[in-house]
Amino acid sequence: MIAFGQFLEVLIGGLMSGVLYSLVALGFVLIFKASGVFNYAQGAMVLLAGLALVRALDLLVANGFPLWVAVVLGIGFAAVIMAATAWLIERFVVGPLVNQDALTLFMSTIGVTFVIEGVAEMIFGSDVYPLRLFPTDAWFLFEGLFPGGILVNKLDVWGALIAGILVAGLALFFQRTKTGRALRAVADDHLAAHSVGIPISWIWFVVWLAAGLVALVAATVWGTKLGVQFSITFLALKALPVLIIGGLTSIPGAIVGGLIVGAGEKIAEVYLGPSIGGGIEYWFAYVLALAVLLVRPQGLFGERIIERI
Amino acid sequence: MLYREAGQFKTTYAEDMAIFPIRQDRIALAILLGIAFIGVPLLATFRIWPFGSDYLLWAILLPFLILALAAIGTNILVGYCGQISLGSGAFMAIGAYSAYKLATGVHIPLASLGFAIAIPPLPVLASILLGGFMSAGVGILFGIPSLRIKGLYLAVATLAAQFFFDWAFLRLPWFTNYAPSGSVNAPELDFFGVVVRTPVERYLLCLLFVTVLAVLAKNLVRGNLGRQWMAIRDMDIAAELIGIRPLYAKLTAFAVSSFIIGVAGALWGFVYLGSWEPLAFSIERSLDLLFMVIIGGLGSIMGSFIGAAFILIVPILLNVLPTELGLPLSTQTITHLQFIIFGSLICYLLIKEPHGFARLISIGKEKLRLWPFPY
Amino acid sequence: MRAPDTDDILLQVERVALSFGGVKALRDVSFNIRKGEIRAIIGPNGAGKTSMLNVINGFYRPNHGAITFKGRTRAKMQPFEAARGGIARTFQNVALFKGMSALDNIMAGRTLKVRCGVLWQLLRFGPALAEEVEHRRKVEEIIDFLEIETIRKVPVGRLPYGLQKRVELGRALAMEPDLLLLDEPMAGMNLEEKEDMSRFIMDVNNHFGTTIALIEHDMAVVMDLSDRVAVLDHGVKIADGTPDEVKRSQTVIDAYLGIAH
Secondary structure: OHHHHHHHHHHHHHHHHHHHHHHHHHHHHHHHHHHOOOOOOHHHHHHHHHHHHHHHHHHHHHOOOOHHHHHHHHHHHHHHHHHHHHHHHHHHHHOOOOOOOHHHHHHHHHHHHHHHHHHHHHHHOOOOEOOOOOOOOEEEEOOOOOOOOEEEEHHHHHHHHHHHHHHHHHHHHHHHOHHHHHHHHHHHOHHHHHHOOOOHHHHHHHHHHHHHHHHHHHHHHHHHHHOEOOOHHHHHHOHHHHHHHHOOOOHHHHHHHHHHHHHHHHHHHHHOHHHHOOOOHHHHHHHHHHHHHHHOOOOOOOOOOOOOO | OOOOOOOOOOOOHHHHOOOOOOHHHHHHHHHHHHHHHHHHHHHHHOOOOOOOOOHHHHHHHHHHHHHHHHHHHHHHHHHHOOOOOOOHHHHHHHHHHHHHHHHHOEEEEEHHHOEEEEEOOOOHHHHHHHHHHHHHHHHHHHHHHHHOOOHHHHHHHHHHHHHHHHHHHHHOHHHHOOOOOOOEEOOOOEEOOEEOOOHHHHHHHHHHHHHHHHHHHHHHHOOHHHHHHHHHHHOHHHHHHOOOOHHHHHHHHHHHHHHHHHHHHHHHHHHHHOEEOHHHHOHHHHHHHHHHHHHHOOOOHHHHHHHHHHHHHHHHHHHHHHHHOOOOOOHHHHHHHHHHHHHHHHHHHHHHOOOHHHHHHHHHHHHHHHOOOOO | OOOOOOOOEEEEEEEEEEEEOOEEEEEEEEEEEEOOOEEEEEOOOOOOHHHHHHHHOOOOOOOEEEEEEOOEEEOOOOHHHHHHHOEEEEOOOOOOOOOOEHHHHHHHOOHHHOOOOHHHHHHOOOHHHHHHHHHHHHHHHHHHHOOOHHHOOOEHHHOOHHHHHHHHHHHHHHOOOOEEEEEOOOOOOOHHHHHHHHHHHHHHHHHHOOEEEEEOOOHHHHHHHOOEEEEEEOOEEEEEEOHHHHHHOHHHHHHHHOOOO
16 A cells, blocks of 8 residues: 555656646647747747746845735736747747748757847846745645555646646637637648738747747746756756657647656656666656657657658 | 969869869868868977967867867768757767777676676777767667658657766766766877877877868768768658668668767767766757757758857857957856857858858859959 | 550559548559550549559559559559669659759769769779769760750759759659659640750650650640550549540540539
8 A cells, every 4th residue: 555655646746747848848839730840949938938037026026016916017027028039039030931841940949049048047147046936835645545645746736727727728719719710720721821811920929929928837837846947948848758749739749748758757767767777757758759759650649641742 | 363263174074073173172171281280280389379378279179170070970960861960969978988988898797697798998099989880870779760750750869869878878887987976087098009198199189080081971971872861851752762762871871970970979088078977968069069060051061160160169259359358258148148149140040041151151152253253 | 656666564553542531542543554655644633643653653552453563563662662673753843852953963863873882982982983973974964965064063942943844854864764754744834845845755765765654734745745645534544545546535525624424
């Protein structure tokens, strides 16, 4: 029973941290679906959003604003920053590169990553900034069933809740709004969409903005967990294998992929790690993605691509 | 008016297929090689400006040569064969650690089988080259997925290589001969009795490696194999239908690329760093190499040199220039500026000139050929 | 009318069927190509012509049926096997290697003829250099033949469409094929370019004796060039014979006018 209790605890912890990967992966999927861009910069966007938020918060609180006002204003400020970023990216990088091959677009987002990281740290500083938006203590569940109970972080629960709301919101946005429908049209064929009068650059701005706001949400949860700091960009990189596993174009795929990676790496670390040196969380997600690629290149939920000539 | 090819007639196809078909280019190359092989060592030996101290050799020329070599390797895979790689750093590490293990003797105990595999320490040259071959072998292994997956998906596969080997060299003490600090020391650089010690000697050693490998790489990319790689890059389906086997073309690209990168890694560890830790070959190194290739020119051997020089020189300029102008910047600001400059340059070049500085130079040369009468 | 050299069958397609999901692209199509002839495949849009070529050179796997090429029967061609067996191909939407020069594109067509190994190519010395020069000489012959000398070192991405089509033909010719498949070689060309291309196709057929199968929409060109014409409609072969026979066939006329049958 102890062993099972421990397993459950590891599993739940893993699934919950998987939700965090899903949050970042969602941003990727949004952009990939709408513009075919594989956005390496999503991690940098999480960093930028986090830094903007935490620095604005600190400044406002230090100047005597009540916390809730500071939070509202801080989130507003960070959202404005993300909107500006989206506009700049659309205007100066993705717009001019329309019709280029996927590889060029991907490499350009690596360039964007560096610019965002440089600018963000230059303006907002490059230390570790603690963020306290959600409770970080823990619950102990099923204490009667397992000795010591099962430890569950409140923050993780908040993260899961937020991810759920976000997915529901995005689904509504895609299905029910005019912009959402235009977005799906652009995703199918941007030239055709353009020819029926859908303003492409506006749509792409909206997509990058949505991805930026998703990054902001991810930043609030990640920042509370780890403090807002540069290494967030590397953790966010794990969204790439998450996507490969889930399938590049699928929002449910991003969620499921995140859960699989989160749970898988925690379980592997606890049960496999000690025998081969530990720290396998570092690469587990990538190797798992590689294995999935070999068996099912389109991922679990992705669409199969038919080649034509 | 100096740059004219009038009067230079090519009478055979071999002449037309030379690396530098124009005489002035050949003269320029000869002068450059003369400076590199004779001028620099002479100046450095007699400590004549700008070689008064070893700074220029140690901090610029040595890393430039080795990184240019690694960039050539990266360019073969990314620029010529179109297979994106974010794992070049890992292949440098594989070259470096394999060379290290081979140079210090390999001992693999197979307790369960009752015997051990033991290889005595090998000479340095053999270790470095075999390090390249080990890297090529692993490269082929990680290239196999490229037969089923394309483009962006492959980027994730190469990331897997990067993170896995980062971890392996950090956490598996066998690779570092159980050194408690995790850092390893290169053996003495003994080449058939000639021991390489001083910066000038190290420089010449690297120069030799780079020159030979660059020429061989150039031969490959302008020959049939190079055309196969580019065909796969530009349109893999059509390539297959004219009789190019994707399996063969892609895996040879992975092998050749990883070999060159592996040798560069071994040189980086043995000749430049002397002692190193796994972090010497992290993902930042991979991204640096990718940047060198994009900035210098995708699909250009010369571009690899230009890109390496650029990536090395910008941080140095950022250090020196503001101080000269009386505005000293903090190291952090310099790092951030460097990020911004590289990042925006990448975007700019991808939009305006995907073939990088190398193409800008060849456009310049075209104009020069016609100057001052462009019509 | 140029009579075929012999009545030998070079390629026989038997009862080939192909479907994508529920869409039936080809339904039990059989036809043959004789050595040395120019064979046209025509039909309205979506008739399955390109699919037929894709089956012949192994890009698509037919659901059933057999392909006999040079006496060997297969259920499916492998693209590489097809190329090695001497089938070359051009594409409806030019499929050149855009980043390479016209010369390199055509040189790439020589891949299967290269004998020197990688080690020799690495050194590019002695036999390797001699071989490279020999290939270059052959390729220059093709370049002369297609009258594209002036653009040989231009990256093909920068060439106008008509010239790209010519380079693509050059690349296919560099393979010294026994069977040349041309998918709409004249699509999007003006009258002058069409005349040039027709001349090249006839010359290839006359001088090199290459068997040619072509898909074309321009009926005047088809009737002029080809020895025999097969007509496809909705994946079914509805007529086969000399241009005159096909021209008179009521089914063909109906198919083109869109009359249901």
